[in-house]
Amino acid sequence: xxxxxxxxxxxxxxHRAFRTLLQSIVAPVISTSLYFVVFGAAIGGRMTSVDGVxxxxxxxxxxxxLTLLTQSIANASFGIYFPRFSGxxxxxxxxxxxxxxxVAGYVGAAATKSIMLGLIILATSALFVPLRIEHPFVxxxxxxxxxxxxxxxxxxxxxxxxxxxxxxxxxLLIVTPLTFLGGSFYSIDxxxxxxxxxxxxxxVVYLISGFRWSFYGHSDVNPAVSLGMAVVFLVVCLAAVARxxxxxxxxxx
Amino acid sequence: MTPIxxxxxxxxxYASGHAALKRVDLDVREGEIFALLGPxxxxxxxxxxxxxxxxxxxxxxxxxxxxxxxxxxxxxxxLIGLVPQELTAxxxxxxxxxVSFSRGLFGLKADPAHIERILRDLSLWEKRDAKIMTLSGGxxxxxxxxxxxxxxxxxxxxxxxxAGVDVALRQDMWRLVRRLREQGVTVILTTHYIEEAExxxxxxxxxxxxxxxxxxEKAELMRKLxxxxxxxxxxxxxxxxxxxxxGHPLALSQDGTVLTxxxxxxxxRTGITGLLTDLAASGIRFRDLxxxxxxxxxxxxxxxxxxx
Numbered sequence: 001x002x003x004x005x006x007x008x009x010x011x012x013x014x015h016r017a018f019r020t021l022l023q024s025i026v027a028p029v030i031s032t033s034l035y036f037v038v039f040g041a042a043i044g045g046r047m048t049s050v051d052g053v054x055x056x057x058x059x060x061x062x063x064x065x066l067t068l069l070t071q072s073i074a075n076a077s078f079g080i081y082f083p084r085f086s087g088x089x090x091x092x093x094x095x096x097x098x099x100x101x102x103v104a105g106y107v108g109a110a111a112t113k114s115i116m117l118g119l120i121i122l123a124t125s126a127l128f129v130p131l132r133i134e135h136p137f138v139x140x141x142x143x144x145x146x147x148x149x150x151x152x153x154x155x156x157x158x159x160x161x162x163x164x165x166x167x168x169x170x171x172l173l174i175v176t177p178l179t180f181l182g183g184s185f186y187s188i189d190x191x192x193x194x195x196x197x198x199x200x201x202x203x204v205v206y207l208i209s210g211f212r213w214s215f216y217g218h219s220d221v222n223p224a225v226s227l228g229m230a231v232v233f234l235v236v237c238l239a240a241v242a243r244x245x246x247x248x249x250x251x252x253x
Numbered sequence: 254m255t256p257i258x259x260x261x262x263x264x265x266x267y268a269s270g271h272a273a274l275k276r277v278d279l280d281v282r283e284g285e286i287f288a289l290l291g292p293x294x295x296x297x298x299x300x301x302x303x304x305x306x307x308x309x310x311x312x313x314x315x316x317x318x319x320x321x322x323x324x325x326x327x328x329x330x331x332l333i334g335l336v337p338q339e340l341t342a343x344x345x346x347x348x349x350x351x352v353s354f355s356r357g358l359f360g361l362k363a364d365p366a367h368i369e370r371i372l373r374d375l376s377l378w379e380k381r382d383a384k385i386m387t388l389s390g391g392x393x394x395x396x397x398x399x400x401x402x403x404x405x406x407x408x409x410x411x412x413x414x415x416a417g418v419d420v421a422l423r424q425d426m427w428r429l430v431r432r433l434r435e436q437g438v439t440v441i442l443t444t445h446y447i448e449e450a451e452x453x454x455x456x457x458x459x460x461x462x463x464x465x466x467x468x469x470e471k472a473e474l475m476r477k478l479x480x481x482x483x484x485x486x487x488x489x490x491x492x493x494x495x496x497x498x499x500g501h502p503l504a505l506s507q508d509g510t511v512l513t514x515x516x517x518x519x520x521x522r523t524g525i526t527g528l529l530t531d532l533a534a535s536g537i538r539f540r541d542l543x544x545x546x547x548x549x550x551x552x553x554x555x556x557x558x559x560x561x
Binding site: 002003004005007008009011012015016019086087088090091092093094095096097098248252253 | 267268305306307308309326327328329330331333335337339341342343344345346350353354355356357358359360361362363400
């Protein structure tokens with residue numbers, strides 16, 4: 001294992017985040033705080049509790065997931081896309097470093113950043129609403145699994161994209177809608193039965209449901225199923241990345 | 254001397270169908286400066302990119318320091334430093350950070366003293382905390398060299414090192430390359446500037462249309478293929494070439510004062526004795542004479558023209 005190389009890539013990516021503190025940390029925290037103000041304080045005050053949890057607190061796990069998904073993808077996709085765009089990728093490709101090490105560096109850094117963001121938002125939300133976390137270990141497990149999985153997904157997007165527009169395409173067209181329809185702001189039990197069934201094909205439903213269970217002990221789907229699905233997504237993304245490196249897709253001609 | 258790079262039967266055809274390399278065989282000796290000379294699009298960068306692991310070969314083998322680049326990429330790549338043709342560097346990073354990054358990427362522990370030495374050698378020390386985007390083109394080129402040297406390579410590839418570079422940097426670079434060779438580093442440079450190969454190289458390989466046309470010791474190449482010119486400055490201008498000299502490949506300058514005789518330096522009979530005898534017989538006297546060995550450039554143009 002070429003540890004110095006992993007450390008170099010990881011350090012480079014983390015340094016990029018701190019260099020661009022405003023975009024990478026301050027901005028997502030502010031935008032998520034707006035959700036608390038609008039949904040939690042303004043609207044939530046007039047809503048009944050969901051499963052015995054005040055609405056403002058109910059949406060916290062969903063909002064953290066929303067940030068986790070979008071930031072993991074944004075960080076990881078940009079991290080690998082930019083060297084391809086600028087040409088500095090030559091050095092990564094010519095270095096004595098394996099695909100596993102490249103992915104560990106880029107995806108590790110992207111996941112670290114989004115986990116940090118998730119924790120900051122969790123801490124911020126505690127200022128607005130009463131929180132409780134019944135299963136902290138499971139909570140961290142979901143946090144890490146989701147961050148790593150979607151950072152891998154972002155890495156794939158960063159390799160696939162051949163322009164800055166495409167980098168935005170998947171997050172905007174697929175991930176954000178799936179997150180909003182995945183029960184960030186409601187329990188899918190609130191939906192008519194038909195739509196509840198349709199929702200079950202949305203992978204994000206499992207992540208949000210399981211994550212919320214770790215907070216309040218209530219979930220739309222069995223938390224074991226949620227965890228199982230999270231692992232399945234992780235494996236799918238790992239397989240995609242492995243395939244890309246095997247074929248050299250978009251990396252080598 | 255044992256080769257440090259052995260290339261056998263190497264071909265590359267891109268997905269577009271373009272055959273960039275055709276069955277290339279080449280050995281590079283340890284410790285030499287090897288110049289790969291060829292026009293744009295000849296396959297120089299493709300060849301380097303394959304050796305460095307950036308492009309996948311279609312067929313053939315390459316070993317670097319005895320390690321096959323596909324079977325043992327780590328061992329092979331550790332030996333290699335690459336300075337690419339394009340000025341690609343992380344615009345937002347500092348010089349120090351990007352050079353240290355390269356060292357880490359190649360699996361070496363941080364060594365600030367080594368990085369400092371390189372930056373000083375390349376006159377980058379004053380700029381170590383400057384962001385790369387604030388540097389001039391020549392400075393960026395130095396940064397790329399520093400990155401390649403940061404991990405103490407045994408082989409250094411310089412892809413078009415002096416394209417768009419001013420005289421001062423070019424001379425710095427040549428000094429650096431010579432110093433590296435003294436340390437035993439093998440240097441492979443691609444260029445389409447003949448004077449670069451002529452000035453620097455121990456051996457020259459000429460590549461055209463994806464094929465190695467010739468590999469030769471530089472001196473040998475120039476001796477073997479060199480045509481020579483004998484220039485005679487005449488005492489009295491000639492209105493035209495006298496018929497008695499028609500048998501010689503001669504050219505008369507417009508003002509009639511300079512006669513130029515072109516001959517093959519490697520031929521057994523250069524015809525110079527015959528020419529001088531005939532000149533004397535025609536009563537043509539000359540004030541001065543000089544011979545000139547043709548440069549690599551002339552040789553190169555001849556070679557590439559023949560393939561076209």
